[in-house]
Amino acid sequence: MAQKYLLEAINAPLVPTDVFYSRKDAIEYVKNTEFPKVFKLRGGAGSSNVKLLHTKADAMKFVNRAFGVGFGSYDKWGNLKEVLRKYRLGKSTSREILKSLRRLIVSTEFANIHGKQKGYMLFQKFIPNNTFDIRIIVIGDRAFAIKRMVRENDFRASGSGFVRYDREEMDERCVQISFDVQKRLNASCVAFDYVFDEDNNPLIVEINYGYAIEVYYPCPGYWDRDLNWHEGKFISVHFIIDDIVNSLQEANKV
Numbered sequence: 093m094a095q096k097y098l099l100e101a102i103n104a105p106l107v108p109t110d111v112f113y114s115r116k117d118a119i120e121y122v123k124n125t126e127f128p129k130v131f132k133l134r135g136g137a138g139s140s141n142v143k144l145l146h147t148k149a150d151a152m153k154f155v156n157r158a159f160g161v162g163f164g165s166y167d168k169w170g171n172l173k174e175v176l177r178k179y180r181l182g183k184s185t186s187r188e189i190l191k192s193l194r195r196l197i198v199s200t201e202f203a204n205i206h207g208k209q210k211g212y213m214l215f216q217k218f219i220p221n222n223t224f225d226i227r228i229i230v231i232g233d234r235a236f237a238i239k240r241m242v243r244e245n246d247f248r249a250s251g252s253g254f255v256r257y258d259r260e261e262m263d264e265r266c267v268q269i270s271f272d273v274q275k276r277l278n279a280s281c282v283a284f285d286y287v288f289d290e291d292n293n294p295l296i297v298e299i300n301y302g303y304a305i306e307v308y309y310p311c312p313g314y315w316d317r318d319l320n321w322h323e324g325k326f327i328s329v330h331f332i333i334d335d336i337v338n339s340l341q342e343a344n345k346v
């Protein structure tokens with residue numbers, strides 16, 4: 093939700109996003125807009141709290157819930173479905189299934205601390221026909237990328253487990269936009285997720301301050317701010333340490 097305001101304020105190419113803080117405003121919007129739309133909660137990773145609202149009726153149900161009992165921060169049925177999907181692909185274990193079943197009854201500590209998500213409703217324009225998203229991470233003056241293929245019969249890529257790494261797979265316009273936006277945000281480390289609109293223009297769906305480190309170990313290289321490619325494996329968190337050490341050394345010189 094905060095990203096909507098932050099990215100709009102600096103004119104970043106964010107997918108059009110609307111947020112409402114009252115049932116009345118949300119209903120008014122639902123009546124006057126086109127569907128499908130993407131629904132998101134403020135928290136969540138790996139697509140866990142991202143859903144497609146196909147019709148006005150779907151949206152109304154969600155609006156009622158958002159301004160009624162609210163949504164759990166942890167989607168227990170969604171998680172079970174996801175663990176079963178990964179199990180079928182050989183990417184999850186029976187232990188994970190048991191854990192997920194247990195969580196149907198015993199909520200997670202995370203969900204308990206976060207409490208219910210309510211009092212707001214966020215809609216994002218649905219950008220159709222994307223078979224993947226592009227994730228770019230910028231750390232200082234370096235950027236690296238992965239391509240994540242969507243799940244079968246689904247529009248969501250993040251958390252799918254289908255990751256590609258070849259440099260040729262990455263649209264360098266995303267790298268350029270990421271460097272520009274990172275500079276405007278004055279961020280030392282930021283991750284961007286992109287989808288592509290009908291005219292094949294990249295649009296940001298969200299940004300992140302953190303990421304799963306291991307996923308990026310196979311990256312074959314990185315770009316610098318001039319978009320020169322530096323071939324070779326790297327451990328991305330070392331970039332963060334390097335930047336901290338360098339800035340301390342700079343500070344000592346002055």
Ligand SMILES: Nc1ncnc2c1ncn2[C@@H]1O[C@H](COP(=O)(O)OP(=O)(O)O)[C@@H](O)[C@H]1O
Pocket residue numbers: 107130132136137138139140141142216217218219220222224225242247248249250285287297298
């Ligand atoms: N507005 C959108 N239009 C089309 N696809 C989207 C849109 N927003 C998200 N997605 C897809 O859903 C996935 C998860 O959305 P995202 O906002 O990145 O949430 P998460 O924090 O769970 O990664 C993305 O990886 C992308 O494939």
Ligand SMILES: [Mg+2]
Pocket residue numbers: 138139250285298
């Ligand atoms: Mg994401």
